Amino acid sequence: MTDDRDVLRDVWFGRIPTCFTLSQDEIxxxxxxxxxxxxxxxxxxxLVTDKAKKHFQKVMRQEDVGEMWFEYEGVPxxxxxxxxxxxxxxxxxxxxxxxxxxxxxxxPESELLHCLTKDAVEAHFMSCIKEADALKHKSxxxxxxxxxxxxxxxxxxxxxxFDQFWAINRKLMExxxxxxxxxxIPFRIYQxxxxxxxxxxxxxxxxxxxxxxxxxxxxxxxxxxxxxxxxMEKQYQVVIHGIEPMLETPVQWLSEHLSYPDNFLHISIIPxxxx
Amino acid sequence: xxxPSSGRDWRKHIxxxxxxxxxxxxxxxxxxxxxxxxxLMKSNIVQLWRDKHLAATPSLSPEPQNVVSLQSTHRKELIxxxxxxxxxxxxxxxxxxxxxHREEDLQVSxxxxxELEVRLSELEGERERLLxxxxxxxxxxxxxxxxxxxxxxxxxxxWEQLLKREVEGTELIQSMIDIKVQAAxxxxxxxxxxxxVQEKNLKKDLAVxxxxxxxxxxxxxxxxxxxxxxxxxxxxxxxxKPFRSSRKRANTSFIGVDCSPxxxxxxxxxxxxxxxxxxxxxxxxxxxxxxxxxxxxxxTGGSDRKVKLWxxxxxxxxxxxxxxxxxxxxxxxxxxxxxxxxxxxxxxNTARLWSLKDCELKHTLxxxxxxxxxxxxxxxxxEAVTGSHDRTIKVWDLRKAACVSSxxxxxxxxxxxxxxxxxxxxxxxxxxxxxxxxSGTKTDEIPLxxxxxxxxxNSERTQLLSCSRDDLLKxxxxxxxxxRQELRAEGFKxxxxxxxxxxxxxxxxxxxxxxxxxxxxxxxLTGKLETSLVGQHKSSINAVxxxxxxxxxxxxxxxxxxxxxxxx
Numbered sequence: 143m144t145d146d147r148d149v150l151r152d153v154w155f156g157r158i159p160t161c162f163t164l165s166q167d168e169i170x171x172x173x174x175x176x177x178x179x180x181x182x183x184x185x186x187x188x189l190v191t192d193k194a195k196k197h198f199q200k201v202m203r204q205e206d207v208g209e210m211w212f213e214y215e216g217v218p219x220x221x222x223x224x225x226x227x228x229x230x231x232x233x234x235x236x237x238x239x240x241x242x243x244x245x246x247x248x249x250p251e252s253e254l255l256h257c258l259t260k261d262a263v264e265a266h267f268m269s270c271i272k273e274a275d276a277l278k279h280k281s282x283x284x285x286x287x288x289x290x291x292x293x294x295x296x297x298x299x300x301x302x303x304f305d306q307f308w309a310i311n312r313k314l315m316e317x318x319x320x321x322x323x324x325x326x327i328p329f330r331i332y333q334x335x336x337x338x339x340x341x342x343x344x345x346x347x348x349x350x351x352x353x354x355x356x357x358x359x360x361x362x363x364x365x366x367x368x369x370x371x372x373x374m375e376k377q378y379q380v381v382i383h384g385i386e387p388m389l390e391t392p393v394q395w396l397s398e399h400l401s402y403p404d405n406f407l408h409i410s411i412i413p414x415x416x417x
Numbered sequence: 418x419x420x421p422s423s424g425r426d427w428r429k430h431i432x433x434x435x436x437x438x439x440x441x442x443x444x445x446x447x448x449x450x451x452x453x454x455x456x457l458m459k460s461n462i463v464q465l466w467r468d469k470h471l472a473a474t475p476s477l478s479p480e481p482q483n484v485v486s487l488q489s490t491h492r493k494e495l496i497x498x499x500x501x502x503x504x505x506x507x508x509x510x511x512x513x514x515x516x517x518h519r520e521e522d523l524q525v526s527x528x529x530x531x532e533l534e535v536r537l538s539e540l541e542g543e544r545e546r547l548l549x550x551x552x553x554x555x556x557x558x559x560x561x562x563x564x565x566x567x568x569x570x571x572x573x574x575x576w577e578q579l580l581k582r583e584v585e586g587t588e589l590i591q592s593m594i595d596i597k598v599q600a601a602x603x604x605x606x607x608x609x610x611x612x613x614v615q616e617k618n619l620k621k622d623l624a625v626x627x628x629x630x631x632x633x634x635x636x637x638x639x640x641x642x643x644x645x646x647x648x649x650x651x652x653x654x655x656x657x658k659p660f661r662s663s664r665k666r667a668n669t670s671f672i673g674v675d676c677s678p679x680x681x682x683x684x685x686x687x688x689x690x691x692x693x694x695x696x697x698x699x700x701x702x703x704x705x706x707x708x709x710x711x712x713x714x715x716x717t718g719g720s721d722r723k724v725k726l727w728x729x730x731x732x733x734x735x736x737x738x739x740x741x742x743x744x745x746x747x748x749x750x751x752x753x754x755x756x757x758x759x760x761x762x763x764x765x766n767t768a769r770l771w772s773l774k775d776c777e778l779k780h781t782l783x784x785x786x787x788x789x790x791x792x793x794x795x796x797x798x799x800e801a802v803t804g805s806h807d808r809t810i811k812v813w814d815l816r817k818a819a820c821v822s823s824x825x826x827x828x829x830x831x832x833x834x835x836x837x838x839x840x841x842x843x844x845x846x847x848x849x850x851x852x853x854x855x856s857g858t859k860t861d862e863i864p865l866x867x868x869x870x871x872x873x874x875n876s877e878r879t880q881l882l883s884c885s886r887d888d889l890l891k892x893x894x895x896x897x898x899x900x901r902q903e904l905r906a907e908g909f910k911x912x913x914x915x916x917x918x919x920x921x922x923x924x925x926x927x928x929x930x931x932x933x934x935x936x937x938x939x940x941x942l943t944g945k946l947e948t949s950l951v952g953q954h955k956s957s958i959n960a961v962x963x964x965x966x967x968x969x970x971x972x973x974x975x976x977x978x979x980x981x982x983x984x985x
Binding site: 145149156157158175177178180238239384385387388390391395400 | 427429431434435437438441447454457461
């Protein structure tokens, strides 16, 4: 369906306008102007911020430059989350552009992982894909692929090439017709300000009777509070890729079309802002 | 995947939401951020340029009066920058042109490559076809070759058959000729009957006349007188002989010895007693004895190296001539059918040929490396065959006295007889071998149970007599190649390795001498022993000979005795 294809394209080319500002703590020779960027939702922070890094390093002395890390409203941003997820989780209802503070020193060891090269990002990305395929196909599809296919996935993401990426990714989105869907749906439910990083459990896309599960069924099982009974007020927003899908949406379709490039369905549940 | 009607709602909802989101988040900011970045880049460049400029001219201070000069210098630098920019643009342009050219070239090469690939596939197709054709041709070739081989084989077998047929044809012709010859001889015999009758009458008359006393008045009849006693003597001798012999008288010349052949003998007579015995016939053992074809002259050979020629006169043996020349004992003697030559084999590894006209040694056939045990004529004086203890049989051309061929044998040869196309040899390895002289190959082998000591062939050349050390005589039919009779007798012992047994001239009897000096005679048709004759021999009889006329049998033994046997 062309609709489905449009959905895939819109998901891939989604952008978030961001304003990078150098932190006040940093010692600069000159005043640093803020750096504006349209960040791709589906990518990772460390992949797309080279220009910002150069921009800010120009006004700093060499010896002051440590590892770059980002922070929003006091929360250090984990580089191994996709950018879209970070935005939905922390700043989805705030005014645009998204203001991120850039730090070069005082790396928060306890909260962030180091990311010295892009290989770390690649390793994390590939492991997410493998985990997702383990849930979907018992790792059969990903293991059948050659190393060059894995490389193609990564290069497609890194260079923002929709066709290159989806040429391989569509194989991961296939399922035997008699099954009706994947074995289990790879998803993660995030909440801001939570002890647990995310909720991830086994969930079948087709019920034992044979009718497909939808988003409502998933939430009822995993996070019942998000599903508001009829008469009560809505307390939580369920956001994927910056939109709130209807609860009748089948999870199989969601997993095929609204997954991030790492094949996971990252769902953010944020409390509704009171007034 | 089927979508229920409500399914479209959520899909549409999602599409709309995404579009809304993009509008809000992306589109509004896109241009702005882009322009911002451009300005940032430009200000960076200006900054850089300013830094560079400041670094180059540190003394310059930003004072108002210098602003103008500063501005002018800035403008100049700007112009230079623009120029540099222009050049760079030019370069970019030319590079992009080059790139386009390269792309075009690449296109061309691509299309050429495609063409070549097409051509390649065509050529491969052709190659396939050619290979197929090649294979077909090879198969056809193989078939043709097979045919050729088959035809070749057929040809060969046909050729062999042809040869066989030819051989059979010649044999048939030969047998026909033999039959015809036999018929001619019979005819001759019958034709001479009236002559014989005439002779008989003449003798009768002469006998009557001789009884009439003749007055001794001389003068008138002296020549007659002289003649008559001679004639009477001859006649006396003649009386004792029955009329069955058909011997013709031949002239005896005293220069040489006349042994010209007489007529073929029809009936042989079994001897009954010793007519005459000659002691000291030779100075050593007497090994061989043979009658001449006219039955008048007897030849004996012994280990005293001499060949002696005897005349039978009045029932006695009288020495006529001694033929010398052999360097060692004589083993075998043969007259040629015309009676002009005598061939003798000897211990000195040679065979010698004497001419009887002048009793001179004509040829010496040397070439054997051991004693020659048998020397026989083949083809009426043109060729001779010798057998020897050096395990070869040699065929000699008598005109040149040279060896024509040599047949190697597995065993020592003790005796040889020649038929028209056959050479038959007896060997110490208890076998008799038949050789075909036309093809030069062995045609047959007859095994015996003892060393073969002698062979004899009958005058029709149809039967072979072999004597072997196991005291057995065998009569073999040569045409059928089977043993007709086996002749044995109580008391008969083969005395030596060279004991000779012979057929009677008509082939109906076989006679041999035993080791105790007794002569044994068998009937070859029935195989029964006819008689055994005890004479004056005290030692083993070496050889016997039966005259062609059928009257006399002579036997010689190791103690130098020669005995003349006759039937009355």
